[in-house]
Amino acid sequence: MYITKMIHNxxxxxxxxxxxxxxxxxxxxxxxxxxxxxxxQKPSVDIQTDIRCFEKQCDGMxxxxxxxxxxxxWICPKCQNEGVISEWQGTRWDNGINN
Ligand SMILES: [Zn+2]
Numbered sequence: 604m605y606i607t608k609m610i611h612n613x614x615x616x617x618x619x620x621x622x623x624x625x626x627x628x629x630x631x632x633x634x635x636x637x638x639x640x641x642x643x644q645k646p647s648v649d650i651q652t653d654i655r656c657f658e659k660q661c662d663g664m665x666x667x668x669x670x671x672x673x674x675x676x677w678i679c680p681k682c683q684n685e686g687v688i689s690e691w692q693g694t695r696w697d698n699g700i701n702n
Contacts, residue, residue, distance in 0.1 A: 605686030633657045638696035641667040
């Protein structure tokens with residue numbers, strides 16, 4: 604279970620920091636994609652995204668939803684890898700600003 608606070612992945616300009624080591628960067632990029640995709644639709648049940656699971660050897664496609672607590676929950680139905688992203692509101696991947 605990955606618990607991510609979106610805002611902690613970012614540098615002062617709201618970008619994924621370039622100096623992060625590779626693995627952390629891949630994870631941060633993944634979280635950014637999930638947040639971007641999920642906040643477009645704000646689904647209250649799991650929807651299929653076109654984002655590939657980041658686990659090696661897994662080709663599952665991520666499903667995600669917005670929980671009652673306004674967090675993004677994502678899961679890979681194939682390897683059961685899952686996580687929650689909070690504090691995504693107001694980041695550059697929050698597509699719900701005009702809603
Ligand atoms: Zn997976």
